[in-house]
Amino acid sequence: MAESVSAMDSSDEEEYYDASDPFPDPCCEEGKNTPAAPESGHVPPPGEVIVLNSDQETVSLGFPPAENSAGFRLQLDYFCETHSGSLTVDDSSPVKVDGLMPGTEYTFSITRIADNGNQSKATSLSVFTEPSPPVQITVDQVSSESLSLHWDPPAGEVESYIVTCCIEGDSVEETTDTNKMTFSNLKPGECYWLQVSTTLRNGRISRPTVTSANTKTHLESFLEELGLDHHYKEKLSLITLLRIEEKTITDEPAKCNSDLPWYFLKKLMMVNVTARNVKCPISHDDHTYDLDDLDESSISGDILNPLDLSTALFLCSDGFVQQEMALKMSMCQFSVPLLLPNCDTKQCTLMLWAMRDIVKKYRPPSLSESKGFIEERIVVSELPMISFVRLGECSLSKSEILNKLLSNSQQYHDTFVHSNMEGGDSPRRISNGLVEMTWYLPCGNENMDVFSEPVAVANLRGDIASFETQFAFLCQTSAAVFVFFDALDSECELLTNQNHKAQIFLVGNRQNQGFSVDSVKKVKNKLVLTDSNILLKTKHMNDAEFVNILHKKIINVIQNSKMKMGIEKMSDIAHELGIWVDEYSPECQNGKKNADAITAEIQDILKYKEVQLPLQGQIWKDLTRLEKEEFRLRKVGSENIEKYKSHLQQQKKQLRKKQNSHDMSKAMTCFIKAISSPGIERCYFLKWLRMNLDNVSREKLCDLREQYKEKCKNSENKEEIKKIDQQLSNSSLGTEHFFREMGQIYEASLSLKKTDPARQQLQHLPKLCAELMLAGFPLELVDGEASNIPIGWVTDVLSQLNDLVSPKNKILVVTVLGVQSTGKSTLLNTMFGVQFAVSSGRCTRGAFMLLIKINEDVRKDLNCDFMVIIDTEGLKSPELAQLDQSHEHDNELATLVVGLSDITIINVAMENSTEMKDILQIVVHAFLRMKEVSKKKPKCQFVHQNVSDVSAHDKNMRDRKLLLQQLNEMTKAAAKMEKKEEYSSFTDVMEYSPDTGNWYIPGLWNGNPPMAPVNAGYSEAVYELKKNIIHILGSCGSAANNILEFTEWIKSLWTAVKHENFIFSFRNSLVADAYMRLCTEFNKWEWDFKKEMYTWVTQAETRISNFGTPADKSNISDMRELLMLLENKVLTELSKWEKKLLVNLDQYFKQTLGHVYLVEGYRQDFANSAMSLRREMEISVKNKLTAAAEIRKGMAKLDKLKEKHTKKLEDRVCALIEECRKKKVQMTDKELDKEFEKMWTKTVKELSFTKMKVEDIFNSVSHRLRTNLSTKGSFVSDLLSQKSLKECGQDSFKYKPQGTIEWLKSLFSAPSPTKAVQQTAVGIIKVCSQFVTDKVQRKGNYHETYIDEILNMIDERLQDNHNVGTDITFEVSLKQHICGDAAKRFQKMHQDFLHENDPYICLNKNKEKFLADFKDVFHNVDQCQKKAEEFTDRCLKPAVEHFVNRSLGPDIIGEMRTSEQFSTRMIFQYSVLLDLLSEDTFEKYQSFISSYENYVKGWILNKILERFSNGFTVFEEPHLQSCVNSINNAIQKAKTEKSGNLKSFVEDVCQELGDKLVISQDALGAFMILNKADKEQFAHWLTECVKEMAQTLREKFKKTNIQTKLQSLHVNPQNELFNTLIGCGEQCPFCKAPCEAGGRAHTEHFTSLHRPQALGRRRWDRTQKLVIDICSSSVNSDCRFLCSASNDEWHPYKRYKEIYPDWNIPPDASLQASDYWKYVMAKFNDEFAAAYDAKSADIPEAWKEITPEQAEASLKESFHIK
DSSP states (O other): OOOOOBTTOTTSSSOOOOTTSSSOOTTSOTTSOOOOOOGGGOOOOOOOOEEEEEOSSOEEEEOOOOTTOTTEEEEEEEEOSSOEEEEEEETTSOEEEOSOOTTOEEEEEEEEEETTSOBOOOEEEEEEOOOOOOEEEEEEEEOSSOEEEEEEOOSSOEEEEEEEEEETTEEEEEEESSSEEEEOSOOTTOEEEEEEEEEETTSOBOOOEEEEEEOOOHHHHHHHHTTOGGGTTSOBOHHHHHSBOGGGSOOOOOOSGGGHHHHHHHHHHTTOTTGGGOOOOOOOSOSOOOTTTOOHHHHHTTSOOHHHHHHHHHHTBOHHHHHHHHHHHHHTTOOEEEEEEETTTTEEEEOHHHHTTOEEEEOOGGGTTTTOOEEEETTTOOBOEEEEEEESOOSSOHHHHHHHHHSBTTBOOOOSOOTTSTTTTSOOSSOTTOEEEEEEOOOSOTTTOSSSSOEEEEEEEEETTTOHHHHHHHHHHOSEEEEEESSOOSSOHHHHSSOOOSEEEEEEETTSTTOOHHHHHHHHHHHTOOGGGEEEEOTTOOHHHHHHHHHHHHHHHHHHOOOOBOHHHHHHHHHHTTOEEGGGSHHHHHHHHHHHHHHTTOSSHHHHHHHHSGGGSHHHHHHHHHHHHHHHOTTOTTSOHHHHHHHHHHHHHHHHHHHHHSOOOHHHHHHHHHHTSOHHHHHHHHHHHHHHHHHHHHHHHHHHHHHHHHHHTSTTOHHHHHHHHHHHHHHOOOHHHHHHHHHHHHHHHTTSOTTOHHHHTTTTHHHHHHHHHHTTOOEEEEETTTTBOOHHHHHHHHHHHHHHHTTSOEEEEEEEEEBTTSSHHHHHHHHHOOOOOOSTTOOOOEEEEEEEEBOHHHHHHHTOSEEEEEEEOOBTOHHHHTSTTHHHHHHHHHHHHHHHOSEEEEEEESTTOTTHHHHHHHHHHHHHHHHHHHOSOOBEEEEEESOOOTTHHHHTHHHHHHHHHHHHHHHHHHHHHTTOTTOOSHHHHSBOOTTTSEEEEOOSBSSSTTSOOBOHHHHHHHHHHHHHHHHHHHHSOOOOEEHHHHHHHHHHHHHHHHSSSHHHHOOOHHHHHHHHHHHHHHHHHHHHHHHHHHHHHHHHHHHHHTTTSTTOOSOOOOHHHHHHHHHHHHHHHHHHHHHHHHHHHHHHHHOOGGGGGGGGGGHHHHHHHHHHHHHHHHHHHHHHHHHHHHHHHHHHHHHHHHHHHHHHHHHHHHHHHHHHHHTTSOOOHHHHHHHHHHHHHHHHHHSOOOOOOOOOHHHHHHHHHHHHTGGGOHHHHHHHHTSOGGGTTSSOOOOOOSHHHHHHTTOTTBOOHHHHHHHHHHHHHHHHHHHHHHHHHTTOOOOTHHHHHHHHHHHHHHHHTGGGOOOHHHHHHHHHHHHHHHHHHHHHHHHHHHHHTOHHHHHHHTHHHHHHHHHHHHTTOOOHHHHHHHIIIIIIHHHHHHHHHHHHHHHHHHHHHTSGGGTSHHHHHHHHHHHHHHHOOHHHHHHHHHSHHHHHHHHHHHHHHHHTTTOOOTTHHHHHHHHHHHHHHHHHHHHHTTOSSHHHHHHHHHHHTTTTOOOOHHHHHHHHTTOOOOHHHHHHHHHHHHHHHHHHHHHHHHHSOHHHHHHTOSSOHHHHHHHHHHTTOOBOTTTOOBOOOSSSSOSSBOOSOOOBGGGGTOBOTTTOBBOOOBHHHHTTSSOEEOOGGGTTOOEEGGGGGGTOTTBOOOOOSSTTTTHHHHHHHHHTHHHHHHHTTSBOOOOOHHHHTOOHHHHHHHHHHHTTOO
């Protein structure tokens, strides 16, 4: 804004200053007497200054021109409180000053300056810069009647702000000196413009800053107060509503109004009749009130009216939450909304969909005798409706009178909210215009029914004058409308103008002052009413009388009115009146259309199911029967098992083929298309379909149920009952049948090839179902009609569900079990607010699972993302009780769901009910089975329903003790049946406390249905149970399963359930995984232990080998003392490692990850294995130390003798040198050689060489053999005496059975004993021979511990093969053969050792060296370098090589163990078998089966060669470097010792290396001879030589291939790996498959993959054909076996444990598990027959169809390889 201000005009807003006053004359200097300037030097002042323009940051000034402005300049000085500046410009030109602050007063001083420096007087003026507008207006709070705003203050000297609020010409202006403002008394739901301007001190005003804001409507404001504002557009869904949150499981009261909706919903979802009583606590510091000051409104004003709360929730919820709320409100006998108002739009909605799911049962008088009842959806029930409305004010409480009218004399219930209820007197803010309705439904008892006929009652909230549409609707739909009033307008157009179909009744209160009889009469005449249509409450009439009169009038209306209308039919009237109907939404209509298209076709349910749902009928039941028979083999008879199973598989294929031959029916096409529709539409479709199907089934079931009831009266009608039951089952039709059909369509498609288009187009079905589960729809887990799980379908649905929710996929499972019709589904529905079907005649069949989301605030406590709720069919159902195997069915179901559950609720209806024993028996069986297979105690809570006494818990203490006593008895009985008799009490199998494990829950209804509300005690007790369950789940500390793990449990449990013997049939991949992880960890610890002990033994043997030599550090003179010291040390070391293993094991089982609880049962086995390993290591180490000590003792004598001889020769050589030097003649080398030869010959003759004693190894071995067999009796002694050991072992071993009887024994169903025994012998001989070879290759001396080890190996292997049927003769001859061969080879080894260490030979070996040293000394040649090289080459280098070779074995083993193939026994077996399959040759399979140990060792060796085939020095280098470092350190240390001569220097070096290297005493002795080298020089050259040695060895290691290296190792890697991975070496007694159990001291053997017994050489004696039976099938059949272990008597396979108690042979985990060996057997049938001298087996056709790919898949399945 430009503004011109005259400096001389004080009338302007800007203040004028006198130019001569404030500024002194700038030309005069202080303190000087300056004469006045001459007139010619006078400078005129600037004159009038004009403000040309002033904005926020600039001011422009104009000046009048001077008379002679030439040579003048203007100086401007300006300032404010915080800022100043100056500038000089030419005279008379306008000046623009910028960089100023907005809204600030600046003072300008202008002086004219001449060229000569003279100045004029200053002219001054004051200018305000333009103010800035306020910065960014923010609207803080908006309500329906007020707006609060604030803004950021602008820069400058602000005096105040002008704030304006305007709407359509109407505006309010306020001034404030703060930066905020609130406007009140505004109109709701309007848009207001808000502007703020800044005002300065001089009154100047800035440009305004403008914004706009909408006031909230009454509804928006109320919803915001409740925290529901965002749900008005994004409606509240069931998924949100049902999730488990902190507030749904805590009892904290509501803190603010925004808590109230959730507390209301929490209680309503649990059908708690106190739901409407929620309120925020009002805190009063003092609870006493002064009567004069008491203001009632102050107490109740803050409490919300319950009607507002429910109206808000209905407005903010989607159709499904509305439906659920209406249903629960109806169960609580609350009124439900019929017309829902929206106070903003003035529109109301007919809540037809919301009430659509309410089903009511009642008994009209016509059915009271027959005890029949009517059950139908309330929206289709055509009932007379009586409406109650208010005109104007009314002193009578319409709603309270209605409640009294509807309640019988025994029990009053507040159906409608009224003013005398809590919150009922609070002003209604959004619920005026609400029409609520309820129904009175008779129970058929005249004494109790208020109305004998059913009637609907409607109640309009608010004055009909304000809600004419609602009133018009009621007038057209009701049989009668009762208008309550206090004062009537005589014209009363509202009443007279309506198109009345209803009778009008006027209800007035005569006691009211405004009441006018004349007005009533006029209206009565206008409406043509009779006196009976007028009802007036007089002064002398109490409420009871008044209600009684009202009651009579209503009865009269009901009896005489023909106006009956269902809510469904009211929608047309609503439409005419402009009332919106909730069902008119396009999604709901589309869903209805799709559902109607399916159900319209239904005429006869049975035929409909056969035509439209053909796959789940008899075909599915036949498939179920075949599946169970495959596992149970009850009808196998005399047929061969495998052929029988093959036949069953062919039948299954045919049935699947038959299923696939059906085209998809029209109904299923519509169904799949409808559930593929987007979002909410498919939910509407499924709800419509469920309701339509319920309506259809209800009609059909009603007749059948009556017939069933009649037939059940006579137990002889078993067949007819069975027939009707079948019809009942067949006539039931629900959405589950369509999902079941979808599952069968999908399952059938799985039998097609993956590339088949028919299969590919169905791949999306599991995902559809998974999405529906997430939307809150249940999934049928167990098909109750066929009693089977469609495992392929369920697995894929859950897999898709896992994909949809990952990584948030952890679940906990809660299941309910109980007798039929005891309210299990109702209990779950009440507890979790879910919707399991509970309508009449729709008892749950099978098991359904439903998903509930866990909110983040609870997730941390429960450690899961979802809770899975499983609802099961009732046990002991009367329908099934009439059928066969009902107990079996119950057991199957109970076992499955208990196994899947983290906690099981056992529902027992009525205190101490008669069927309790039966159900408990089933439950105890299930718990016992789960304790046995999962190794963790299941958790359960017993719920006793219909126990209402408050003292029930105390009163029933005796009953609880009795219950526990019964449970204990049943546990014993169940344990006996399950053959697990170690369980004697209920608490052995599960966590249960009689005090905390029992819950007493009152009856569901508070009174007699249908008008009884749900008992508040029931809801509260269920809520307490829910909190307790969540607390138990949160405190149990076990990690939740993820969805995929849960799926594994379903598969494994169901497979085991299909067997007769659950415990012995149970196999689970989670258990297998957990076991595998435990084995892997234990194997690591075990290897660490072994590796440490290898290192320790190496060091100990080194010390023993160096004992008594210069390298000995021990200062011990007696070998026995050293041995004792080492033995004590090894015991300490072993104890330390044993303890470490056990601690590791404990720590492992303390973790919560990895499902360790599943393998808790194996814990002791592994602890025993740790202790067993320690014992084995102790024996092995002691043997090695003893052998080393004995050998060292022998060597010590030799070393002394050699040393003595060497010393004598050295003396003679020294004498010879002296002698030669005395001749003082230069001698030639030839002469020196001659002199040396003479001396050598003479000296050697003088030395005494005692012949070394050769021990008789045969004698020693024979003695050890007799000792080994000494306990076997005199017969053995005779056998040993028959043959000298030297005669044994010369030829190959041949087993000859003793006598004809023995030869003929065990022919039937057994392999040829001669061949089997011969095969065993060959295996043992090979192993022992390899042991001897390893010892011989080391070129050491013999020690008798070697033969002990061999005999121990033979004993172990004979024990492992005890079922082969060997006798004592065989054992003796085998041991003689092996010992004879070993003795012969050990004898040679011993002789070679003596020859190698013979003193005479050793002395002659060093002759050349003596001669060379003699010459060197004689010629005074410097020996330092030569001696250093000699010491390195002859002493250090062999020692270093020996050390590296000793260390290399464990390194190779460690490296191989890093490969997964060698991690556990099971993976190892899998790898070997997979390798066999890849080569797929008979020779390999034959070798594997007949020479298992040799084949596997060869396989391991190949893997080692393969791994290291490219050469490796990575392991040698660290050991080599370690030796070099040790040698260099020893040299340095010896140099500092100040040793006197070279000999002591070398001894110091050797001693320093004594713990690491074994230096040959022969080499060291030879090196010391005539050694005259200089110590310092020697040390220098020795260091250099060591470097060269290291390089030489590196080159050598590089060039040496792995085979050569393996031969020189002290620890044989393939043997060690074999011993670790072969485990105990036991083989299946039937098929010879090796045991795979972890640890070495396990109590039970098992193998993952059994084989056809033909591969164990079994044949039929009559036909000589190979036996194809597989033991994992046989143990599940009625077949028998006989063998030597069974004393050659027939024994049932099912009871094999009696003969082989330490073997666990479960039936196949799946029918494909044995496909691997079936494939091998089928392919090489003829080859095996030829090899075993038998005839080819009869191979089932199904075996011949198995492909290599299927064989590999079966391998993966058996070994649980992902």
